[in-house]
Amino acid sequence: MPSKSAEGATPPTLRRAVTPWGSYSWGYADVGADIYAALGLVVGAAAGAANVAFAFAGLVYVLVGLAYTELASTFPVAGGGQFFVLRGLGDIWGFIAGWAVLLDFTIDIALFAWTMIGYLSNLVPVLSSANAVPHFIFVLIVVIGLTLLNVFGVRESSRLNEVVGAIDIANELAILCLAALFTFHPQVLIHTMQAHWPSTFQLLNGVSLAIISFVGIESISQAAQETDRPASIIPRTSVALILTILIFALSYSNLVLGMQPWHPDAVVDAAGHHLQVFQWLGLAPNQDHAIALLASQIPYYGAVAAVYVPLVGAVLMLISSNSGVYGASRIAYSMATYHLLPSAFSRVAARFRTPMVSILVFSGVAVIELVFAAIQGDQGLAFLGDLYAFGAATSYSLVFIALIALRYTDPFSPRTYRMPLSITLTTRGRRWSFPVLAVFGFLGTFSILVFAFMTHPIGRIAGPSWVLAGLIFYVIYRRVHGHPALHSRRHDWVKDQVVVLREAGELELMDQYVTEVQDAGLLGNDISVTTLEREK
Numbered sequence: 178m179p180s181k182s183a184e185g186a187t188p189p190t191l192r193r194a195v196t197p198w199g200s201y202s203w204g205y206a207d208v209g210a211d212i213y214a215a216l217g218l219v220v221g222a223a224a225g226a227a228n229v230a231f232a233f234a235g236l237v238y239v240l241v242g243l244a245y246t247e248l249a250s251t252f253p254v255a256g257g258g259q260f261f262v263l264r265g266l267g268d269i270w271g272f273i274a275g276w277a278v279l280l281d282f283t284i285d286i287a288l289f290a291w292t293m294i295g296y297l298s299n300l301v302p303v304l305s306s307a308n309a310v311p312h313f314i315f316v317l318i319v320v321i322g323l324t325l326l327n328v329f330g331v332r333e334s335s336r337l338n339e340v341v342g343a344i345d346i347a348n349e350l351a352i353l354c355l356a357a358l359f360t361f362h363p364q365v366l367i368h369t370m371q372a373h374w375p376s377t378f379q380l381l382n383g384v385s386l387a388i389i390s391f392v393g394i395e396s397i398s399q400a401a402q403e404t405d406r407p408a409s410i411i412p413r414t415s416v417a418l419i420l421t422i423l424i425f426a427l428s429y430s431n432l433v434l435g436m437q438p439w440h441p442d443a444v445v446d447a448a449g450h451h452l453q454v455f456q457w458l459g460l461a462p463n464q465d466h467a468i469a470l471l472a473s474q475i476p477y478y479g480a481v482a483a484v485y486v487p488l489v490g491a492v493l494m495l496i497s498s499n500s501g502v503y504g505a506s507r508i509a510y511s512m513a514t515y516h517l518l519p520s521a522f523s524r525v526a527a528r529f530r531t532p533m534v535s536i537l538v539f540s541g542v543a544v545i546e547l548v549f550a551a552i553q554g555d556q557g558l559a560f561l562g563d564l565y566a567f568g569a570a571t572s573y574s575l576v577f578i579a580l581i582a583l584r585y586t587d588p589f590s591p592r593t594y595r596m597p598l599s600i601t602l603t604t605r606g607r608r609w610s611f612p613v614l615a616v617f618g619f620l621g622t623f624s625i626l627v628f629a630f631m632t633h634p635i636g637r638i639a640g641p642s643w644v645l646a647g648l649i650f651y652v653i654y655r656r657v658h659g660h661p662a663l664h665s666r667r668h669d670w671v672k673d674q675v676v677v678l679r680e681a682g683e684l685e686l687m688d689q690y691v692t693e694v695q696d697a698g699l700l701g702n703d704i705s706v707t708t709l710e711r712e713k
Contacts, residue, residue: 223383256511265579285501366435567640
């Protein structure tokens, strides 16, 4: 929560400038672009079972989305999953969740800037990743430009997302409908699945990569503190986003298997496994622009699509990379607010009312990741994908545990949306609602984390190393500033929640919450005359 400075003036806070369509667009900017980046990777890994990999990851994604919908509408703050875990499980777990998501959002910046240039290379071949130097230079220019955009303000970033999101939804629907009518053959789909069914290793690898298509639902919760009336808006935008992305991911994965026969090529991966990479339209060496290749095969329409789909895909990659800059800075802002990171990350620039330090630092981390990806050469995209899967599975697993914990420890916060299928339990004399689907969600995300460890040699080293390095920094920072390193600081979550609901404009929910916690004896009856009193 914002605190007053020594002079008594309240520091600048994040501006509420995100509309309902803007809230949806923030999520779509992140998740909607994922299929552009992930389709080629998953098809290359899981071959004839690519649709099965997407289906499993999609089921887990639905559960993740429902969990985030409940938590983000109940606790509309900028930290998203990191804040939910902090509040439900304590400081150190909140740090781990936040640090893992920070990895994902910095990968977002790098991965989608990389893929953006990949789509543009359809029109400008010199930008292909085969030309390492110009490719890297243009990716770097994209990252620097988005960093400056986010420093200037969320309103400008949100408007970019809204326009491009609308254009891409129309584009993806056009490709889906026309491809289904003119190029999709059910018998080819069945033959491909039978003739090119992958090994167990390849299927698990595909599942761990397929989760990439669904990472980003937390972007809506990242924007919650800058969304007006989030408790009523977030459930609608989240459910709409869940359905949109699920339909696109499942449809495209079946389309790609049912359009043309495949031809296998033998390869050896980084771990020494002998694999068969199934060539579809030359997809294996062109994984960074699979949707453009798919669209180009549609009769008549394909000639036009070959020109404009790379442009639309590139711009969508741009806004997804942009959402990575935004998400990383807001997570760091939240973590610093709760003393999980140095206070510099929570400073808001007076002129632009954005967390400038957080934006600059974690965009810098993305640049470092780009350098490592560039060093990998042709495996650069796979390197970024490995890390992406690890960060997502780690943070999502902790979010499900936090959801269960918060149902028990904080039954008073108004929940305008609840994850379906709950049972009433009595624990230590307290009746509470246990979310059954959260258990299945945890099992799903944790299994994907295990798959990532089993199938990604780089990810199982780099991912844990990122977490370990963060924990070392965390312990040093907490000890230097006199905070407990392995335990939680004292948090007055009740008063914080009153402030959150008041600043979100949810005054009726605030009154309901105050009444319930007062009845439970958790807040004094003089709340109406304290500094928490809402402004008239």
